[in-house]
Amino acid sequence: MQLTIITDLNKCVGCKSCQVSCKEHNTGGSFGPVPDQDPYADPDGMWWNRIVGMEGGEYPEADVLYLPKACMHCYDAPCVPVCPTGASFKREDNGVVLVDYDSCIGCQLCMWACPYGVREFDEHQGVVKKCTLCIDRIEDETLAPEDRQPACVQSCPTHARTYGDLDDPDSEVARLVAEQRGFQLLPELGANPAVHYLPRRPVASAVDDSKLDSLLTGRY
């Protein structure tokens, strides 16, 4: 079993509700707190899920893309073997990569090893923290079944994020990846991340060739 989250980049509008709900849940959850350096003045702190904003193309055919980026729960997680104390580990039963704070010495080598920069260093506790796939929610049998999913998935207003078992060919996530050509970030680095993204579908340009010259002239 390999639990994962699939994000449809066609649906993500960059509202950051997943980022905020992650922070809210995990600051008060079993793995919290997720600290800020100075939360009431200049937020410069820890986020386990960050939304990267990108721009593509040139005016007038420019577009924006939002990439929610959290732990990829890689099949060959490079952060795990480098950890000298065994604090970073990958669960054999569900593939979730976790950190045991009691064993972590805060050497940060796992942060160097992670190709995606999704591990964060907690200066207060001296340990490295990261997305847990809300393991405390998904394994909490006191919760209703619809609540047993990561906070970021549950809070997404456009349903861009889908949670499930990638190793189960009948699961929705496996179907989405197979049918819509889900892709991984930086596959050349060999981590084989479980988290996939569904690529942008081409959208017909709103500007035809006849209007292009006049638009560019007006702009410049």
Next chain:
Amino acid sequence: MRPTGPLLLMTGLQGLAGGVFVVLAILGFVAAPGFLHSATPGFLALLGLVLVAGGGLASTFHMHRRAAAKFILRRLKSSWLSREVATTAPFGAAAALSVLVSLVHPVAPGLERGLFIATALLGLLAMWVTAMIYATIPAMLSWRTPTTVAAMMGTGLVAGGVWAWALLVVVSRTSDTGLAIALVWALLALAVLKGVQGRVFRRARVQVESGQQMGMPGRRYRLADSGTSRTPYRTQPQVWRPLTDEERQRARGPLAIAAVLTAVLLMASGSSPVAVLAVVTAAAGVYYERWLFFADATHSSSIWLTSGAASPWEPTRKSVP
């Protein structure tokens, strides 16, 4: 990545100690017959011990939660950091034994020579393992090359050799010309190696700045909002703010000056002031070399944090206020 003091100290001092013991082991064979009966080997071993102990002490400051240090050997099978502890500790123990044998309780020259060789080999092993920590991280695009191992070990060996030469000058009031010439040649080889490493670092920067398309297939994208804290990314020390060309030159300049000055001092007639100056220039060289190694390194995640800064595609809206 962020070049923290403990990182610079622990890697720098361990290399210097390794260099000192390699010189001591070589001198055990090639020096005059009376060398092993004099106090000089003891002083050299003491210098090496102080250096390796200093490196060990610095490593404890690199740990941010020492309470878990007792678990550090758990991942010997896969973690080069576990292996570093497992090799540096015996190196330190052998260094202490060398001091004991040379200064406190002399033994037969053959046994002493063997101990120095064993210590030097343990030192080389510890240096190699330390370098492998950095050279085996695929995400550190600047480091994943054999050049990293060669340059790290070479820097330690040459600088440690210069320190050993300086101690010999202070003790004997004359310069060991053979050792000085060998060190100048080694310095020259190291300069070439650093040039090669500079190209690797530059290639890594270019790869991140222009070639990765923000990790997205197909269309090219440029960074508009990193979604992260401001530089120097307090919670993400695997990346640091990218160095400007000016900053890079400001660090390379002193490094080159330190190397040239060290070579000149090695060729000068041996006197205590010259030796002390050589110690200072070699230490400065190690500091600047190591600072550049960490500060100028490019991590793959930089593409989502700093990419675009040096690209012709400037972001239309800066994420950094």
